Amino acid sequence: MEGGSFTLRTGFTERQGNQYIEWRFGSSRTLLTRIKSGNITSTSNTVFKDRLQLDRQTGDLTLTNINNEHTGVYELNDDANKDLKFIVTVYAPVPVPVITRYSPQCSSSSSSSGFKSVLLCSVVNVSNVTLSWYKGNSLLSSINVSDFRISLSLPLEVEYQDINTYSCVINNPVSTQTRHLDIDQLCQTCSDCDYYWSQTAEAVIRLVVSAVVGVAAVAAVVVLVYDIRSRRAGLEWKVH
Structure with a gap:
């Protein structure tokens, strides 16, 4: 090292x-x-x-x-x-990986179980390392780099209410660092999904109300026109 x-x-x-x-x-x-x-x-x-x-x-x-x-x-x-x-071969000690949220992804379902978030596990200026996502002790995905010092990021999609234990691990032959995912913090960061759905629901309600009002207005006009035409027809029949 x-x-x-x-x-x-x-x-x-x-x-x-x-x-x-x-x-x-x-x-x-x-x-x-x-x-x-x-x-x-x-x-x-x-x-x-x-x-x-x-x-x-x-x-x-x-x-x-x-x-x-x-x-x-x-x-x-x-x-x-x-x-x-x-x-x-001389290796540098690996840095502690950083987990950030790349983007929330709200599904078409309005239930909170449909909310997902894409996370990124990232490290900078590394070489000869392997970066991996684990679910418990099971390997989900990994990426490695050999000689060049570069920045690495590995994505992971997680459900809003997922209770599994996730961790991001970086290692080389002489050192290992692990960052555990705090699922409670993840749930908090998905609050903008709630906001998204509340705003979307409100917009849909407004649209439906507008459509209902519009249909009612059109129906009223049709009834009024029909009533006027009926009255004119009655007057013409009396004259004849």
Whole structure:
């Protein structure tokens, strides 16, 4: 983990006499440190400066205060033709994920059981991680990213009155963080669904009332016209 340390071991319990040992790094085989004739020589490379500790007795190499720049291949060589390679990956500790509501989704049903909300579990500036939603101990969905430091978000649709336990988990090989979903807070955040439905119901009622009034007005006009025509017809019959 970043900020920690690791030790690469030669397998020797003790160097023999003036045994020569050297450590190199990366595809360019940059010399890190060597011990020869009892003298230790270390690299001036700023990535490794003041981080290398070579054990005189065994030749073991320890790196301290490590970060992602120390990820790579380390190679041990000695005058006994011993050739060892170590593949090291340094991981950052994962951040605590954040759960936010993306949008309420009110269904066509006016009952509260029909209200849903889409949640987002998000993390920023991460690499080599897996982000997952769990329902209890069951995995619902997950997404992972490898080398690049990016922001990740994973959606989850939850019922308004869902009583299940949900959690969002982020992990890499060295650390894990979990954020549990508080369903009570979720219910509170869906109050705008209630507002939506109250406003919609009020609008529908107004529309229905307007339609009824309109139909009544049209019916009154029809009756009035019919009455006038009937009276005119009666007068014409009397005249004849």
